[in-house]
Amino acid sequence: MSDIGTTGQSRKRRRKSRVTAREVALRAGVGTMTVSRAFRNPESVSSDLRARIDEAVAALGYVPNRLAGGLASSRTGTVPVIIPSLSNNVFPDIVDGISGVLQAHNLQMLLGNTRYSLEEEEALAATFLSWSPDGIIIAGTDHTERTRAMLASSGIPVAEIIDIADDPIDMNIGFSHVEAGKAMGTYLLGRGYRRIALVAPLCPRDQRALRRLAGLREALAARDLEPTAELLYEDRSSWRLGAEAVVRVVAERPDVDAVFFANDDLAVGAVQECSRRGIAVPEQLAIAGFNGLEFASEIRPRLTTIVTPRREIGRQAAEMVVERLAGRAVDALRRDLGFRLLVGESA
Amino acid sequence: MSDIGTTGQSRKRRRKSRVTAREVALRAGVGTMTVSRAFRNPESVSSDLRARIDEAVAALGYVPNRLAGGLASSRTGTVPVIIPSLSNNVFPDIVDGISGVLQAHNLQMLLGNTRYSLEEEEALAATFLSWSPDGIIIAGTDHTERTRAMLASSGIPVAEIIDIADDPIDMNIGFSHVEAGKAMGTYLLGRGYRRIALVAPLCPRDQRALRRLAGLREALAARDLEPTAELLYEDRSSWRLGAEAVVRVVAERPDVDAVFFANDDLAVGAVQECSRRGIAVPEQLAIAGFNGLEFASEIRPRLTTIVTPRREIGRQAAEMVVERLAGRAVDALRRDLGFRLLVGESA
DNA sequence: GGGACCGAGGGTACCGCTACCATAAGAGGT
DNA sequence: ACCTCTTATGGTAGCGGTACCCTCGGTCCC
Structure with a gap:
């Protein structure tokens, strides 16, 4: 042991040696x-x-070095946001609402994309939790058992957003997709439509879209009716898919007088296709969408749709998390922000 | 001091005591x-x-605990992605391309949104770097001096994407917005249009949009022409804005025979507005867009636009970062993926 | 048969920062 | 003048892993 390790510093393992x-x-x-x-x-x-x-x-x-700081203080100033998709305009709006608030409070938002897979969601939740986040915001109320367990036992504020459930993990901000679907159903019935078709993407499993359909079915059932046709697609929603869907509906069920699309992308594609094919909307076929995206009101006929409080959901969710982190109690853990029926000319 | 702190362990500062x-x-x-x-x-x-x-x-x-692991190993398995916006469909496509690759290599993507502000970009870069990321992907080649310095001295793979520059910080994947603008200009001139108006958002400073305009101006200059009108908006691009813009152009400069919009959102809004107002496209007024978003081909007349390789940019950028992390050298540090002119019916 | 070699497993000193003290120097009260 | 009470600052022991060694038992080979 004459010369080994005697220098006392040659054994350091440093690699980058940032300034400390x-x-x-x-x-x-x-x-x-x-x-x-x-x-x-x-x-x-x-x-x-x-x-x-x-x-x-x-x-x-x-x-x-935030890693060191986080390790020492067990506070990292991060709030992961787990959403199922980015391609749809719906989520960017929500994310915008969230990031505005978080940024104002010096919290860093981390974005994770589940691609509508509960397995990926679980993996993301695990990964994010291993980063010791201060809070977490997650889209939807449907999760795997393990995801729920992880989030519940994490000890940090958890906000489930967009949908509302009876037994949220912690905080829950959104609106009832069932009620929204029902509202649209009631409206369509009120306008005299009786032979209604439903079209939804599954993406592969968009529970919220299915709930909207369920709500619409409920409205029909209240009048002893049921959907004349139902189309469920595995693909991502797109204008093209909506166009295809409306063509299929018209071909297979010419008696249909109204189609409810689970989102505006599909519905707008359908409206455009109808105008191309000379199908009068809403006289021959009424079309209704969901979400109230900007372009819904820019096409003609204007789309009848349900406007959802996306930005507000994001904003309030982030604010609730922030409140909690400040040590203040949050009054309403479960918030139903509702929705608004936007009557256009398409239905 | 009978019972305070005598147990010898109550003074530990642990709070959550996760399993270690x-x-x-x-x-x-x-x-x-x-x-x-x-x-x-x-x-x-x-x-x-x-x-x-x-x-x-x-x-x-x-x-x-990833914080502890990262601190000890100085490798965190994260790759932040800094983009200026989410609302535009352009960036979700890129992000999708990136996240697919990163996920396959067990790297965690962190998303940051600059809202087109170089100051926010700088702040984001600093924040992300303080998390000891393994690599970083950043949109654009225009950064503050400090941002460039931080990224350059970080010692990690840096990929600047979407645009290409002569002096990238490290790796650079994208296409020339100037050339793309020029290509559109050449096309429009070839179709006989001579009185061309330009419309772009600034958002507040979208350098790439400005470069597209510059390219178009170059094409005009080559024929000793210059834009008949130029409209620059501070607001975010939207269909509505495009509609307003085309109305203004027509009102103020009725002699204009073609309008180049710096992105498809504006252009589509304009096309719709023209059809509402009975302005024949392209006979009375030709309209061209940029990006090649899905809906550009779903409206009628179909939009003439430039299709950009968004997903591919994201994919390759992520793969280059991954290659570097694997210790392998990347062959072409600077990659021009080009673009494609999509001729529709609108111009 | 003995020594070099190899691979699995363990000990321990860090990584860089912050919580928790301790300490020192004023401030203020009586 | 003395003592308590602040307020500003510093020392130090972790936070929970991992890099860098080291040991130890078994192989292989001459």
């Missing part, structure tokens, strides 16, 4: 804790020291 | 290192011990 708080502290002639404080709560450090620290930080290009 | 590797190791009767190996490289652990560890993990519900 200690180096800043040395240069500024303060303790590391003061550097730490200067970053997290500048007012608690005298302006003299703060200036010296600022100088050192700038000179050395110090960037605090 | 040590507990798993104890239960399985192995060392912590073996637990660690069992997670990262299962083959290197004998099947006997592995089984015991698996049992303990399941029984205790152990989830490794």
Whole structure:
């Protein structure tokens, strides 16, 4: 043991050697804790020291290591958001609402995409939780048992959004898709339509879309009616798919007088296709959509649809998480933000 | 001081006391290192011990703490993606391309949204870097000096995407927006249009949109022409904005025979508005868009636009980052994936 | 048969920061 | 003048893994 390890530093395993708080502290002639404080709560450090620290930080290009900070404090300032899709305009709106609030509170949003798979959702939840997030926002109320268990036992604020359920894991902000579907059904019935077809994507399993259909079916059942036809597609929603669907409906069930599409993308595609084929909307065939996306009101005939409070859902969910993190109790854990029937000319 | 702090463990600051590797190791009767190996490289652990560890993990519900792992190894398995917007369909496509590849390689994608602000971009880059990411993908080639410096000195693979530049920070995958604009200009000129108006959003500063306009202007200049009118909007692109823009153009410059919109959202809104107002497209007014979004081909007249390789950009960028992380050299650091002129009926 | 070699497994010193103290220096009250 | 009460600052022990060694038993080969 003459020369092995005697240098005392050759065995260090460092690779990148970023600037650390200690180096800043040395240069500024303060303790590391003061550097730490200067970053997290500048007012608690005298302006003299703060200036010296600022100088050192700038000179050395110090960037605090969040991993170390998170490990030590078990607070990371992150809030993962788990959603099933990005391609649909629905989720970007929600995410926008969330990120505005989180950003204002210095929280970092992490986005995860499940592609409508509960297995991927579970994997994402596990991954995110292993990062010790401060809170978590997740779309939907349908999860695997393990996902529920993980979230419930995580001890952090959990907000399930978009849909509402009777037994949320923790907080729940959204609206009832069943009620929304029912409202559309009631409206269509009120307009005199009786032979109604339903079209939905499954993507592969969009529970909320199915719930909207269920609500519409309920409305029909209340009048002893049932859907004249039902089309469920495995593919992603798109204008093209809506166009195909409406063609199929008309071909297979010419008696149908109205079609409810589970989302606006399908419905708009259908409206366009009808205009191409000379099918009068709504005289020959009424068309209704869901979500109230911008373009629904830009086509002619304007789409009759259900406007959903997407941005508001995101905003409130994020605010509830923030409240919780601030240690304040949140009053209504379960919030039904409702929806609005937008009557256009298509139905 | 009879009972305060005398127990010797009450002073520990633990709060959540998650299950740790040590507990798993104890239960399985192995060392912590073996637990660690069992997670990262299962083959290197004998099947006997592995089984015991698996049992303990399941029984205790152990989830490794990524913060600790990342701090110790300085590898976190994360790749932040910084984009300017989500509302536009353009970015979800790119993100999809990226996330598919990253997911396949067990890398976690983190999404950041700059809202087209270079300041927010800088803040995001700093935040993400403080999480010790393995690589980073960032939209665009225009950054603040500090952003460039941070990324360049980070020592991790950096992929700038969508646009191409002469002096990328590291890797660069995209296409030339100038060339794309020029291609559209050449096409429009070839079709006989001479009095061309340009419309773009700034959002507030979408450099790529401006470059497309610049390219178009170049094409005009080659024939000693210049744009008949230019409209730049601060608002986000939308159908409505496109509709407003086309109305304004027609009102203010009735002599305009073609309008180039910097993106399809605007262009489609314009086409719709024209059909509402009985303006014949393209006979009275030709309309061209940019991006090749799905709905561009679903309206009538079909939009003439430039199709951009969005998903492919995302895919290749992610793959280049993955290659680098695997220690392999990437052959072409700078890749121009080109674009495609899609001739519809609108111009 | 003995030593080099190999691969599985374990000990332990870190990674860089922050919670929890302890300490020191004023401030203020009597 | 003395003592308590703040307020500003620093020391230090973790947070929970992993890199870097090291040991140990078995193989292989001369």
